[in-house]
Amino acid sequence: MKKGVMRPGHVQIRVLDMDEAVKHYTDLLGMIETDRDDQGRVYLKAWTEVDKFSLVLREADEPGCDFMAFKVVNEEALNQLERDLVEYGVEVEQVPAEELKDCGRRVRFQVPSGHTFELFADKQYTGKWGLSSVNPEAWPRGLQGMKAVRFDHCLFYGPELAAVYDIFVNVLGFHLAEQVLDPEGTRIAQFLTVSMKEHDIAFIHHEEKGKFHHASFFLETWEDVLRAADLISMTDTSIDIGPTRHGLTHGKTIYFFDPSGNRNEVFCGGDYFYPDHKPVTWQAEQLGKAIFYHDRVLNERFLTVLT
């Protein structure tokens, strides 16, 4: 957080059918719908999140991710980061306050992998869903499905990882927590953090720009991940792989798809990060184990099925 970027704030995902998508993210993942806007976008949050929304769904004729945003500590930091981006040669776009309801101004920019990111400092503080901030109970009743705890990170596929690394690490103050290096020493995957989490965002090298691999939501325990797997079967939801463990970050995970083919992950556990940690390296020859620690082979889908 050394430059004031605090955490993932929201992600806007395109879906083919809004009703199906809302049902998926609420009934199955257990997120809570908090608003809709006149563009037809639907706003959702996970129950422990203090801001009004972390997931925005937009109906479109091609699925994928419009942008992911990070919240910064305050307006001064936002101004400084904006100047730093411009100085570094990144083109920034101003998105006015209220373009997303109850969210302050956003600074939007594209990185060379073809993905769009935003920084913002303000969003309506609604507090944890269903709990008082005074003498709060352990958890709220009435949560659905997987009871997702929070929106945690995204994984993107695209080219020019080194240039993306420079922006995230040198300009935005992220740290490299884990990486995959090919035999020539080229980084083909980078897991970056601004927090104590092992990753707040990750990139894997891919020739085509701007591809979306998954949005991930945190669960507390392995039991919760198994229960998520049960719910995926009960609802006949399209599964990708899991429950299993990643080598990278060591998180315990399951992957599945939303009704428009966007990949979701729910996971628990995983390593932690402090700024004095040196990056963990996985060798590309061990990529199977790095991604799926138990199978030790990649399923083809993990590398090729994207939106």
Add this chain to the structure above:
Amino acid sequence: MAGFHVLNRTTGDRFTCQDGQSVLKAMEQLGLKCVPVGCRGGGCGYCKIRVLEGEFECGKMSKVHVPPEAVEKGEVLACRIYPLTDLTIECVPLPEAALAKQTTTKSLR
């Protein structure tokens, strides 16, 4: 009702698809692998096929993978088509962009 018969002309596989079932789901349920399975949601384009004969209904599909011209040529996503008659299909090779230069990680496994 015995469902509709689907013949994959590329591989010779035949399977039955129940009313209201997508071609991809019917194939998967029988343990066949003659069409690649991706997201099963019309989003990734992985299950693209060409329908040579027969009538079907389409669910929503990503326009990047299935532009309107493609639908006219019968190029659709197996996870999003529901037969109305028996079908003959064939595999559509993924564009080499999607295969050969997929990811540099691919050749390293």
